[in-house]
Amino acid sequence: MNGGPVRASVVRFRVHVDSLTAVLQHRAASGPDRAAYIFLQDGEVESASLTYAALDRRARAIAAELQRRERPAERALLLYPPGLEFAAAFWGCLYAGVVAVPAYPPRPGQSLARLQRVAADARATTALTVAAKLPAFEEMARQTAELTALDWLATDRVPDALATPWQPPATGRERLAILQYTSGSTGTPKGVMVSHGNVLHNSEYLRQCFELTERSVSVTWLPSFHDMGLVDGILQPVYTGFPGVVMPPAAFLQSPIRWLRAITRYGGTHGGGPNFGYELCVRKITPEQRASLDLHTWVSAYSGAEPVHQATLARFAEHFKPAGFQSRFFYPCYGMAEATLIITGGRIQDEPVTFAADADALEEHRVVAAAGAGVRVRDVVGCGRPWLGTRVEIVDAATGRRCLPGQVGEIWTAGPSVAQGYWQRPSETQATFRAQVADTGDGPFLRTGDLGFVRDGELYVTGRIKDMIIIRGLNYYPHDIEQLVQACHPGLRPSGGAAFAIEADDEEQLVVVQEVERLHLRGFDVDRATKDIRKAIADEFGIRAHAVVFIRPATLPKTSSGKTQRQQCRERFLAQTLDVVSGSAQTSA
Numbered sequence: 001m002n003g004g005p006v007r008a009s010v011v012r013f014r015v016h017v018d019s020l021t022a023v024l025q026h027r028a029a030s031g032p033d034r035a036a037y038i039f040l041q042d043g044e045v046e047s048a049s050l051t052y053a054a055l056d057r058r059a060r061a062i063a064a065e066l067q068r069r070e071r072p073a074e075r076a077l078l079l080y081p082p083g084l085e086f087a088a089a090f091w092g093c094l095y096a097g098v099v100a101v102p103a104y105p106p107r108p109g110q111s112l113a114r115l116q117r118v119a120a121d122a123r124a125t126t127a128l129t130v131a132a133k134l135p136a137f138e139e140m141a142r143q144t145a146e147l148t149a150l151d152w153l154a155t156d157r158v159p160d161a162l163a164t165p166w167q168p169p170a171t172g173r174e175r176l177a178i179l180q181y182t183s184g185s186t187g188t189p190k191g192v193m194v195s196h197g198n199v200l201h202n203s204e205y206l207r208q209c210f211e212l213t214e215r216s217v218s219v220t221w222l223p224s225f226h227d228m229g230l231v232d233g234i235l236q237p238v239y240t241g242f243p244g245v246v247m248p249p250a251a252f253l254q255s256p257i258r259w260l261r262a263i264t265r266y267g268g269t270h271g272g273g274p275n276f277g278y279e280l281c282v283r284k285i286t287p288e289q290r291a292s293l294d295l296h297t298w299v300s301a302y303s304g305a306e307p308v309h310q311a312t313l314a315r316f317a318e319h320f321k322p323a324g325f326q327s328r329f330f331y332p333c334y335g336m337a338e339a340t341l342i343i344t345g346g347r348i349q350d351e352p353v354t355f356a357a358d359a360d361a362l363e364e365h366r367v368v369a370a371a372g373a374g375v376r377v378r379d380v381v382g383c384g385r386p387w388l389g390t391r392v393e394i395v396d397a398a399t400g401r402r403c404l405p406g407q408v409g410e411i412w413t414a415g416p417s418v419a420q421g422y423w424q425r426p427s428e429t430q431a432t433f434r435a436q437v438a439d440t441g442d443g444p445f446l447r448t449g450d451l452g453f454v455r456d457g458e459l460y461v462t463g464r465i466k467d468m469i470i471i472r473g474l475n476y477y478p479h480d481i482e483q484l485v486q487a488c489h490p491g492l493r494p495s496g497g498a499a500f501a502i503e504a505d506d507e508e509q510l511v512v513v514q515e516v517e518r519l520h521l522r523g524f525d526v527d528r529a530t531k532d533i534r535k536a537i538a539d540e541f542g543i544r545a546h547a548v549v550f551i552r553p554a555t556l557p558k559t560s561s562g563k564t565q566r567q568q569c570r571e572r573f574l575a576q577t578l579d580v581v582s583g584s585a586q587t588s589a
Contacts, residue, residue, distance in 0.1 A: 019171035019196045021059075021094050024238055028056035035243040037234075038266070039084045043221070043251030043258030048084050052238075055091060060163035062092025062155050066126070067167060071151050073126035075099040075179060077119060078225065079106070079137060080129055082248035086224045087234050089128045089155045094177060097169025098126070101179045101191070102225035105133065106140055112147065114189065118181050119146045121424065122191055126151045173197030179423055180227050180337045191423035192337045201416040202231060202340035203239040205388045209345040210270055210300045210331070216242040217297075219268035221252035221259050221277075227337040228273070228305055256281045257289050260323075264294045272302030272331065274562040275309050276495035278316045283494065285319075296324030300348045302331040306495075306563050307461065307479045310354045310379040327351060334383035334461055338432070338446055340417045344392065344459045346384035353382035353458055362462065363475045365408040367453045376540065378480060382458040390415035393437065393445060394454055397465055400438035403453075408462055411452045412437075412445035467566050469501045471508050471543055478566060484540055485512055488532045491520025496556055498569040502546070509546030510537070513569055516581050518553045526550055526583040549573065550584040 017023055027036070032053035041047035050058070066073050076098050080086035086102075093100040101122045106115055119127075127147070129137055131154040141147035177199055179191040206212065218237055222229030224246075237244030245266050252259045260281065262268065278301075303313070317327035330352050333345040346353075359376035361368035370377040386392050394409040395402055403409035412435060421429030436443030451468070452461040462477060469476040481499040486492045496515030501508045512533060516524055530548045537545050557565040557572065572578050 017200065018173050019094070019175070020177060020199055020235070021091075021168070021171065023200075024052070024056055024059065024091055027052040027238055027241060031241065032056075034241070036238060037084050037087055038243060038245045039082075040245065040247040040251070040258075040262060041083075043247040043255065044261065050084055050087070055088060055238075057160050057163045058088040059091035059095045060166040061158050061160050062089055062128075062162075063095035063098075063169075064162040064164075064166040065153065065155075065158045066092065066096040066098055068165075069126075069151065069153075071125055073098045073151070075101050075122050075124045076126040076128050077115075077122070077124045077150065078102045078128050079133070080224070081105055081133060082224070082246070082250075083130070084246070085130050085156050087246075090224075090230075090234065092155065093128075095166065095169070097175075099176050099179055101181070102230060103181065104223075104225055105129070106137070108136060108140070112140060112144055116144050116146045118189060118191075119150065121189075122179050122181075123424075124150060126153060128153050128155050130154055130156045171196070173200065176420070178230075180230070180419075182337055190425060190428065193420040193423050194337075194340055195420055198340045198417055198419055199231065199235060200239075201388065202342060203236055205342055205390070205417060206232060206236050207240050209333075209342070209347070209384070209387050210302070211348050212236070212240045212242065212270060212300075214241040216240065216269045217245065217266050218242065219245040219247075219259065219262045219266060219271040220273075221247050221249050222273055223249050227341055228335075231341040252277070253280070256284045260285065260293050260295065260320075263298050264292070267297045269297050270300045270302075271298070272300070272304070274305040274495075275303055275307065275312050276562050278303065279309075279312050279494045282312070282315045282319050287322075290320065290323050293320070293323035295320055295329075296326075298325065298329055300331045301325075301329045302333050302345075304333045304335060304342075304383075307463070308332040308381040308383065309479075309483065310352075310381050311483070312494075313352060313381070332381045332383050334411075334450075334459060336448060336450075338419055338448070339413060339415075340419060342417070343390060343413050343448075344384040344386050346382070346458075355380050355382065355455060355458075355460055359480070362408065363477070365451075365475065367406045367408060367455065378477075380460045380462060382455075382460055384459065385457050386413070386415070386459075388415070388417075390417065391445075392454065392459060393442075394452065395435075395437060395445075397447075400435070402437055402439060406453075408451055408453045410465060411448045411450045411459070411461070413448060414443070414445045418446045467500070469499060469508075469510065471501065471510060476510075476541060476543070481510070481512065481537065481541065482514075482564075484536055485514055485533050488536050489529045491517050491524055492529070493517050493553060495562070495564075496553070498556060498564050498566045500566045500570045500573075502570065502574065504546055510543055511547045511549070511570070511573055512537075512545050513549045513551060513556065513573060513578060515553050515556050516550050521552070521581065524550070524581060524583075526581065547573075547585075549578060550581040552579045552581060555579040
């Protein structure tokens with residue numbers, strides 16, 4: 001059945017509600033004193049918490065303030081530093097019938113261009129934040145007409161007494177709940193229209209495939225304004241009724257041991273993130289630190305948002321086996337903001353599935369098992385199957401026809417989690433959310449822009465269409481090249497590289513940009529590393545690297561969720577604005 005449709009039977013929702021507000025009201029009524037969220041300010045110290053009753057009260061108070069203001073809000077920007085005030089404000093928007101627009105909070109001196117575009121595109125009239133940030137945000141806002149016109153509100157100044165006059169808004173599954181702006185890994189950010197029904201379906205999807213119960217505990221460091229951090233880290237705990245432990249992303253990035261210590265401390269059962277997060281844990285957590293960990297409760301360690309590397313899973317499982325982690329705890333999955341969050345996943349009791357593919361055949365979009373000596377192998381990790389009435393098709397992106405078994409094509413999906421479209425973008429909505437299979441007329445489907453194949457019912461994701469490198473008529477997956485490069489030298493940062501093509505000498509040429517670890521900057525031998533990388537690429541892929549550029553750590557363009565922005569990196573390379581390591585050049589050699 002590879003290449004064919006994948007379907008799952010529709011399962012009835014456990015909670016019969018028509019809005020997210022009804023979910024929180026149910027929790028507040030049935031378990032008012034149970035913990036909804038716990039916040040670890042520095043990733044370790046428990047600095048704030050909210051019970052269901054307190055969260056419901058804060059949401060009603062914020063909603064009442066939004067309802068009584070002179071300029072009624074229809075869409076509100078949420079600009080919050082890490083903390084539980086974001087959660088209270090998000091639920092407050094829902095309680096007010098206001099569409100929440102989570103956004104990355106600006107920092108002093110940072111460009112406001114993206115925030116301007118989001119505010120203008122969303123036609124937001126209100127901006128919500130905390131009192132401590134309000135003066136700085138208002139000062140920055142004076143620089144632009146789009147932000148100056150906003151009605152600013154510090155929600156932590158709203159008194160709980162306002163909860164009494166709150167008036168419940170109109171509800172319904174089709175009502176818009178969130179404008180989730182895409183992180184912009186492949187283009188201009190667009191507002192994904194996510195309804196109450198979309199979130200309810202995806203939350204039930206997560207509950208079932210992760211086997212979550214009220215005895216579960218999630219621990220997350222993911223940013224709340226991003227789809228994974230929001231839907232899984234903030235909404236899922238309330239939907240299922242378990243406590244969500246939240247820490248700032250920076251706390252994890254600065255010291256990954258904090259995430260695993262929190263899992264140990266709270267008996268975390270559920271939590272995850274992009275592949276680079278697990279790689280960071282392996283590199284930064286010493287055997288001495290590991291001795292204090294107990295990870296035997298962590299039964300659903302999901303990995304998503306970027307390609308899942310089998311080598312990373314193996315390294316992590318081996319490194320943390322002494323702490324009780326088992327390889328079957330890993331849960332590779334696939335999803336995107338346009339489908340609310342999750343599209344496919346497996347069963348938590350199963351080991352991750354890996355297919356050893358013939359790499360040369362895969363570059364020709366053929367699925368062939370690797371066999372024989374001298375064959376290049378690419379291990380592709382399975383991302384599970386669709387659940388709850390979700391469908392997946394593998395389609396030829398050029399012809400729109402369903403792929404035959406054994407072919408790689410674009411991943412198309414349909415189901416109740418697929419969002420309503422892009423805000424104020426009818427033509428892009430039509431092209432992306434309303435696709436039909438050319439040979440059958442079946443649809444509508446969401447075109448994901450990702451490449452993959454189905455084998456024995458399992459979805460394997462191989463890359464993105466726009467990131468594909470084509471040199472002399474042959475296809476190359478950038479992350480394959482990036483992984484090879486990072487294995488060439490111990491000073492090269494895992495998940496810190498970008499491979500892309502440019503036009504030079506009248507043909508497409510390969511460029512590699514790679515971060516150097518901070519500890520290796522002093523004395524880094526650029527010439528030696530360049531020669532090693534060129535040789536490895538030539539030996540493995542039979543192509544020449546037109547340029548190899550080394551850049552300083554944490555300067556590779558990435559989205560808020562950690563996805564490499566290859567096209568932006570390409571633009572910076574061409575403009576020669578990369579933060580290069582001394583001795584490295586932004587031109588070919």
